[in-house]
Amino acid sequence: MSDQDRRPGELTARELLRWLWRQVTSMRTALMLLLLLALAAIPGSVIPQAGVDALKVTKWKDEHPKLTPVYEKLDLFSVYSSPWFSAIYLLLVLSLVGCIVPRLFVYYRALRAQPPVAPRNLTRMPVQASYRTELSVDEVLDRARSVLGKRHRLRAASAGDDYVAAERGYLREAGNLLFHLSVLVVLAGFAVGGLWGYQGGVIITEGSTFSNNLTQYDDFKPGGLFTTKQMKDFRFTVDEFDVEWIKKGPKTGQARKFEAHLSYHASQDAPEKHYDLRVNHPLEIDGTDVFLIGHGYAPVVTVRDGTGKITYTGPTPFLPQDASFLSFGVIKPPSTNPQIGLEGLFYPTFDFRNGNPVTVFGEDLNPTLSMLAYTGDLGYDSGRSQSVYVLDKMNAKQIEKDGKPVRVDLQIGDTFELPDGLGSVTFDRVDPWIRVQISQTPGKGVALVGVIMALVGLCASLFLRPRRVWVRAIPGTMDGSGETLVELAVLDRSGNGEMDEVLSTLLGQLKEDPR
Amino acid sequence: MTDANWEALSNQTVAAAGVLYFLALLVHLAEWAALRQPAVAGDLVTAGGGDTVAEGGYVGTATPAAPAGAGEDSPRVAFLGRLGLMLTCLAAAFHFVALVGRGMAADPNRVPWGNMYEFTLTGSFIVAALYLALYRRFRLGWMGPLVVGFVITVLMVAVIWLHDAVAPLSEALNSPWLVIHVVSAATATGAFTLGGIASIMYLVRMRAERRAAAAGRPLGRWLARVPQLDALDRLAYRVHAFAFPVWTFAVLITGPIWAHEAWSRYWNWDPKEVWAFITWVVYAGYLHARATAGWKGRRAAMLALVGVATLWFNFIGINYFSTSSQHSYAGLERPAFLDQR
Numbered sequence: 101m102s103d104q105d106r107r108p109g110e111l112t113a114r115e116l117l118r119w120l121w122r123q124v125t126s127m128r129t130a131l132m133l134l135l136l137l138a139l140a141a142i143p144g145s146v147i148p149q150a151g152v153d154a155l156k157v158t159k160w161k162d163e164h165p166k167l168t169p170v171y172e173k174l175d176l177f178s179v180y181s182s183p184w185f186s187a188i189y190l191l192l193v194l195s196l197v198g199c200i201v202p203r204l205f206v207y208y209r210a211l212r213a214q215p216p217v218a219p220r221n222l223t224r225m226p227v228q229a230s231y232r233t234e235l236s237v238d239e240v241l242d243r244a245r246s247v248l249g250k251r252h253r254l255r256a257a258s259a260g261d262d263y264v265a266a267e268r269g270y271l272r273e274a275g276n277l278l279f280h281l282s283v284l285v286v287l288a289g290f291a292v293g294g295l296w297g298y299q300g301g302v303i304i305t306e307g308s309t310f311s312n313n314l315t316q317y318d319d320f321k322p323g324g325l326f327t328t329k330q331m332k333d334f335r336f337t338v339d340e341f342d343v344e345w346i347k348k349g350p351k352t353g354q355a356r357k358f359e360a361h362l363s364y365h366a367s368q369d370a371p372e373k374h375y376d377l378r379v380n381h382p383l384e385i386d387g388t389d390v391f392l393i394g395h396g397y398a399p400v401v402t403v404r405d406g407t408g409k410i411t412y413t414g415p416t417p418f419l420p421q422d423a424s425f426l427s428f429g430v431i432k433p434p435s436t437n438p439q440i441g442l443e444g445l446f447y448p449t450f451d452f453r454n455g456n457p458v459t460v461f462g463e464d465l466n467p468t469l470s471m472l473a474y475t476g477d478l479g480y481d482s483g484r485s486q487s488v489y490v491l492d493k494m495n496a497k498q499i500e501k502d503g504k505p506v507r508v509d510l511q512i513g514d515t516f517e518l519p520d521g522l523g524s525v526t527f528d529r530v531d532p533w534i535r536v537q538i539s540q541t542p543g544k545g546v547a548l549v550g551v552i553m554a555l556v557g558l559c560a561s562l563f564l565r566p567r568r569v570w571v572r573a574i575p576g577t578m579d580g581s582g583e584t585l586v587e588l589a590v591l592d593r594s595g596n597g598e599m600d601e602v603l604s605t606l607l608g609q610l611k612e613d614p615r
Numbered sequence: 616m617t618d619a620n621w622e623a624l625s626n627q628t629v630a631a632a633g634v635l636y637f638l639a640l641l642v643h644l645a646e647w648a649a650l651r652q653p654a655v656a657g658d659l660v661t662a663g664g665g666d667t668v669a670e671g672g673y674v675g676t677a678t679p680a681a682p683a684g685a686g687e688d689s690p691r692v693a694f695l696g697r698l699g700l701m702l703t704c705l706a707a708a709f710h711f712v713a714l715v716g717r718g719m720a721a722d723p724n725r726v727p728w729g730n731m732y733e734f735t736l737t738g739s740f741i742v743a744a745l746y747l748a749l750y751r752r753f754r755l756g757w758m759g760p761l762v763v764g765f766v767i768t769v770l771m772v773a774v775i776w777l778h779d780a781v782a783p784l785s786e787a788l789n790s791p792w793l794v795i796h797v798v799s800a801a802t803a804t805g806a807f808t809l810g811g812i813a814s815i816m817y818l819v820r821m822r823a824e825r826r827a828a829a830a831g832r833p834l835g836r837w838l839a840r841v842p843q844l845d846a847l848d849r850l851a852y853r854v855h856a857f858a859f860p861v862w863t864f865a866v867l868i869t870g871p872i873w874a875h876e877a878w879s880r881y882w883n884w885d886p887k888e889v890w891a892f893i894t895w896v897v898y899a900g901y902l903h904a905r906a907t908a909g910w911k912g913r914r915a916a917m918l919a920l921v922g923v924a925t926l927w928f929n930f931i932g933i934n935y936f937s938t939s940s941q942h943s944y945a946g947l948e949r950p951a952f953l954d955q956r
């Protein structure tokens with residue numbers, strides 16, 4: 101296409117592309133994208149996020165039926181994996197790559213270049229000084245070389261030069277490039293963790309064993325590219341769990357010093373080892389981390405049918421409802437006819453306050469169960485998916501005696517006879533349970549190395565002050581004074597330094613009497 | 616001394632520090648007032664305010680080293696300034712004792728960073744301490760009333776709304792990372808706050824200069840004592856440049872390491888983390904803005920203020936806005952400590 105065919109202002113496709121590229125990689129775009137990223141991160145801190153607290157999301161959705169579809173469409177419950185959030189940071193990455201790649205080449209060339217020649221008139225530079233001395237031109241320049249040579253790169257002198265040119269602070273740009281490159285490294289590490297990592301949670305009662313396979317988890321969140329082959333073949337047993345309860349002071353009733361004594365096998369036939377699992381002290385087994393993140397009580401209850409045969413026995417984890425450890429749980433003996441089920445509360449330290457049953461302490465000082473009993477079709481063998489913490493009472497009825505609901509209140513050692521020959525319930529003892537989080541986070545090392553590199557680069561970039569220095573010596577014969585005129589100029593390449601100090605230090609060093 | 620004695624001592628020294636800061640503020644305000652009165656030939660502001668004639672024809676630089684107007688202070692002003700500084704030093708000393716007292720009052724003894732009250736006490740102390748530490752180097756005399764005013768405000772918020780009895784650290788806080796993480800985060804917070812004050816003054820002085828130039832009258836006496844625009848800009852930059860890597864260390868290195876130890880995920884997009892990230896990105900924006908034509912100066916200073924706002928919102932606001940602060944360690948999801956960081 102010749103130029104005449106084009107209307108003014110019209111761009112060819114190539115020019116348009118180049119223009120676009122320049123826009124995307126400009127400082128201004130980078131700045132805009134950074135601010136946009138900050139802005140886009142806000143909704144996720146206000147609206148509950150599925151990845152952070154799924155329970156709260158469900159609750160929020162229940163409370164806002166009208167807004168929910170809109171929010172769902174906008175991915176507001178998973179902001180940080182939404183297309184629009186990703187678009188912003190991917191654009192930023194693109195801008196970043198487009199920005200640093202050319203700068204790498206420029207830097208490579210700058211590294212091998214000589215400090216530039218002195219400007220013709222140093223006294224016109226913004227930061228400059230001059231003085232007269234009795235030294236000759238050559239002596240002045242020699243001095244300048246030795247003063248500057250220690251911490252600057254000097255321009256190779258050529259015959260007839262009446263100046264010394266020096267430069268320092270090359271590492272600043274290197275630091276800046278390192279910083280921006282490591283942003284990419286961190287993102288890569290983060291992405292690897294998101295794609296191949298997994299987190300699972302499981303409640304384990306004291307004395308029982310966990311083997312690391314999918315069926316044993318209560319909940320499991322795998323990354324997009326996770327495969328079960330990644331699961332390591334370890335198992336561990338919770339031998340004992342200790343808690344210390346605070347009995348005085350403002351935090352009375354709170355627990356601390358949680359410690360789960362584990363014995364574990366790192367693989368099928370590895371020797372047994374021991375570990376005391378505590379908060380802030382995860383156990384790492386072959387790239388998989390095990391964390392202690394919660395605890396609670398599992399009352400051990402035995403259920404017998406009308407004939408006295410045991411239909412269910414064992415610890416049943418109850419879930420704490422609040423900090424007092426008042427806990428809710430469900431007991432489902434699997435094979436009774438008719439089916440029965442129990443649902444109710446566990447009080448670690450039961451007491452009556454103002455006529456209401458309460459637990460006055462979190463420790464199990466007076467453990468008490470108070471449950472309601474149901475019979476009928478509880479859906480145990482219906483194939484409907486069953487949560488162990490929910491009793492499906494749709495087709496069941498409450499067990500009653502004399503027209504009043506039966507309340508199964510038990511303390512340790514008590515047995516309760518259900519009416520109509522339905523059997524009995526015995527409260528044997530209480531076992532503690534712990535909740536552990538088990539996770540693989542591949543790429544976390546990469547991300548850590550990335551941020552550390554970023555920090556190093558950042559410090560170099562922020563604290564090194566690149567500058568150029570020129571010293572020129574003009575023989576006294578020029579103006580007849582007989583003294584050499586020395587001119588000195590400093591150029592701050594970062595724009596942030598206190599150059600006056602630098603100037604006066606240099607001046608002092610140059611003027612210092614060498615003899 | 617018993618734990619209760621230590622706690623009482625801490626409460627008393629906070630009160631004493633508050634009174635002393637208040638006195639320091641009064642003295643600085645008096646200093647301010649004394650400045651206004653004698654309108655001695657104030658330096659007329661020339662638009663751009665840059666070029667200086669080379670003195671004696673030899674050494675000359677574009678940026679005068681001393682802020683304009685310095686050295687012309689009347690003895691009364693100078694005395695009040697010194698008195699204010701001394702009171703601030705004394706107040707900061709009491710403030711420090713209050714912090715130590717909080718730590719000694721706990722059983723077992725610990726660092727005084729167990730709850731919001733203690734974090735806020737620490738944060739405001741670091742602002743004061745950094746101001747005093749940098750006072751000489753950066754000639755921060757003009758900043759006195761602003762810093763002291765800020766510290767006393769935050770201290771009042773802490774005492775009135777956040778006060779909490781001394782208690783042992785919750786389990787998740789009981790980690791060496793607490794010390795490293797909090798020291799770095801609080802240091803960065805203090806520095807960002809000072810940087811923010813410099814940026815505010817940049818904007819204030821810029822406006823005042825424009826008005827003064829338009830009206831052809833000299834700048835107010837107090838403002839004339841505030842460093843010139845380019846010096847303010849450089850001061851703000853240097854303080855931010857110190858704070859930014861420290862903040863990076865706090866929220867992007869020690870925070871994730873600790874989060875990983877305590878509850879298995881090094882980054883979980885929790886509100887606290889989100890806002891720490893937002894603050895980080897805004898300050899990255901500030902550093903970029905200073906290198907971008909059209910964003911230098913005024914807009915960069917405004918970005919710095921946005922940064923300070925996100926910082927303090929995270930520090931105090933998130934704990935009240937965010938409803939997720941009730942997870943106890945026993946809760947189903949995860950421990951509560953995150954909301955206290």
Ligand code: HEM
Binds near residue numbers: 130199558561562899
């Ligand atoms: C992931 C996004 C980015 C982050 C977090 C980031 C962060 C930073 C930070 C903290 C600085 C200050 C350090 C210094 O002054 O040397 C900086 C400087 C700089 N950034 Fe970025 N940046 C990002 C993307 C970009 C992009 C896309 C460009 C290209 C347009 C860019 C170009 C620059 C330049 C040229 C400087 C040096 C400014 C100066 O001379 O002071 N950055 N960046």
